[in-house]
Amino acid sequence: MIELRNLTFAYAELDSPVLKRVNLKISRGEFVLICGTTGSGKSTLLKAINGLAPHFTGGTISGSLFLDGLDRTGSRPNEISHLVGFVNQQPERAFVTDTVEEELTYGMEQLGFSVALMRQRVTETADRFGLTQNLATPLAYLSGGMQQRVAIASAIAAGAMILLLDEPTSALDNDAADETLRLLHTLAAEHGITVVIAEHRIERVLPLVGSVILIDSDGSVSKAAPREQFGKRLDGPIPVVLSRMRGWNPIALSATEAREQWSLAGWEKFDAELRNPTVAQFEDAESQILEESPGSFQTLELTRLQAKFGNLVALQPISLTLWSGTTTVVMGENGAGKTSLLWAALDAASNYRAAMIPQVASDLLFLKTVSEELAEADKYSGSSPGTTGEILRTLVGRINPHLHPRDLSSGQQLALVLAIQINKGADLVILDEPTRGLDFAAKRSLAKMLRSLTKEGKAVLLATHDIEFATLVSDSVLLLERGHLVKHGLPQEFFCHDGLLPSQLALISQHAGLFKISQLGDSGSQQSSNEVRGGRR
């Protein structure tokens, strides 16, 4: 269905090509996942298939592209839109009309379908995708999951046999993400639609796909079965990492497979208690630190945090105690009040030095090069030149100072903003959804950054809906639901198999007290040697 021959894609301003001599064949009805580190060219590969690259992205392309047996090299996206549907990361940004029905018909109108055929297709598609009740609904009123479904349905209605999706689940909560992926799986398996999906959050996708395309940082691309691709790499979701650690063969791709392997391995006797401090032990440790060096262990009292938008109460009044040298993770569904809590905490922390990194960290960057940003940060804080650069180096290693901040990977941008913000001096560092757009390696690198902050005695408060990331960094956890504090406690109270937010490992092992890889021994920490690589979004 899709065939790339010797496809090379390069931007003039970068030394090495993003995609190098790609040879790929994807057959009809295949469900394929594109993987790679941040900035490795996942979305470029997708866009090269429907012509958005180079027609909308710039850059130069060579080699040839065949779709459905026809040479489509150099076609504009609108010339192949009857065959290829493209679904964006944020559908609400890509919607062209106002209501579900209009959106379903837009593509067909452009292709010149007759009204009778459009009516028939709208009815069929709405039925198939469960949108019949919502045809007249304004798109803006739909939930993220429903919006994603409308975007997929519109492409199918216009007759697309190939669906390209760029991180379709990254803005969705867990249930909506599961539902979207199941829908795609059905489309591929039962309706013969070829589905190609680029994702960071691969733990849900991996068990469903037939093959994985891996883009290496040097631009070379390979396609193979998931087990084969992940057999070679330690990087990956928990079941894969666990398989590699314990030498399971074949490796487990899903939590279900991993659970089978786990019970086969006979690990029921595994004792997690030793590595997992109880509440009492935690309090002991605290009093011990207080005895050893009084004054170094500080508490930050944040009282009456609340938020209102008009009549809508986004956050009921909450009082918080944060401890220096620890990380507190705020969790909850979309709209639970996580962001409101962070901003309220920033306001309430006026007695302390607090630094905030908002959801779109790059909003804080506005100069032309990294070195200018660093110099500006030094100048603003009155510290000697090079201080911020030094902080940045300890966080992520060296970054080319002549790069434009917008050309850094998401992980590097985050590190740069973090360095700028903590250079002003901070007792409390607040981060809103810092893991958005980060791959496994970048997340681990972020976890390391946060650990180095807490080691210096800073308190960290961060919001995320990524349970696995939370297990890596949290010392205490806050769970919010519709503006109310449900619970504030230790990580093991949440992430264990009987907790409110069980982690993957907890679900796999069903073992009391076991919820994070590092409890299994040192082999888990080896992964952090894999550093974030830079590149272009």
Place this chain on the structure above:
Amino acid sequence: MIRKFKAGNIQPGAWWLLGLSFAVLAGSSRSIGLLLSVIAASVLIIVLAREKAPWSQSLRFYFVLGLAVVLIRIAFRMLFNYGAEDPAPLISLPLIELDFGLLGKVTLLGGIGPKALLAALIDGLRMAAIIISIGMANSLANPRRLLKSTPGALYEIAAAITVALNLAPQLILSAQRVRKARRLRGRSRGLRALSSLIIPTLEDAIDQSLSLAASMEARGFGRQGSLTSAQKRMARAASLFSVLSASIGSYLLLATPLVAAALYLLALTVFAMLTTLKITSKRNLRTKYSPTVWQPQDFVILGLCLLVIIMATSRWWQ
């Protein structure tokens, strides 16, 4: 009753016609009372008919712009009074004469009488009324629906305008977010405030509009069929004819007493333009799922437009 006249229940084209006819009325008016009524009517219509849509939340912006225009017009009139000293000045300001030698003299300020002030006020109000009438059309007409009912040949221009119109409210949102973020970071003295705000805001907004444009293209927007060479020749001839007849016709109308011949030529122009549009629209493959149907309430608005136009041109009829 009033529900029928909510913004979404009226054709966007009708809102634009109403806005334009208000603008024509304001443009041809010299009475403060009439201008104020046009402004009041526009504001009233916006407030009554608008719905919760991003493009409807800009009334305050047009209002401030209109007020600024009035104030600037009066200020300029006071500054450049051309030495037209009023015998009974309302405001007495020192007269400044600047002599530029060979280039001539410029007089600034001086006593300003009620007549001059009134004239400035009317000029300013007229501009303000035009701005607010167009603002009314812009706030009430849904740009996406307007796009749907444009003829094929103009479709690409209309699409560009739609993308741009979608951008404006987005720009305001991004600016708010970026300003909030910038306050978090602070900035050293000597760094221009504007660049730190404008660069991220623009980058964000341009990203947005590009992603909308890319999405439209990926959905097949701009696909074109082909015309036969006869059709191409015909279209070219018709458009050339319309340009010629338009220029000759307007010359005859404005500079000679041959009004009848002029009107005849201008009518031919319109016909030729419509022919061009019709032929070039054939290049477009696009079909319409739900054809535009004009409802009774649309005709009520159209009737209102007609009334306003008759009022605006009443001087000519007499």
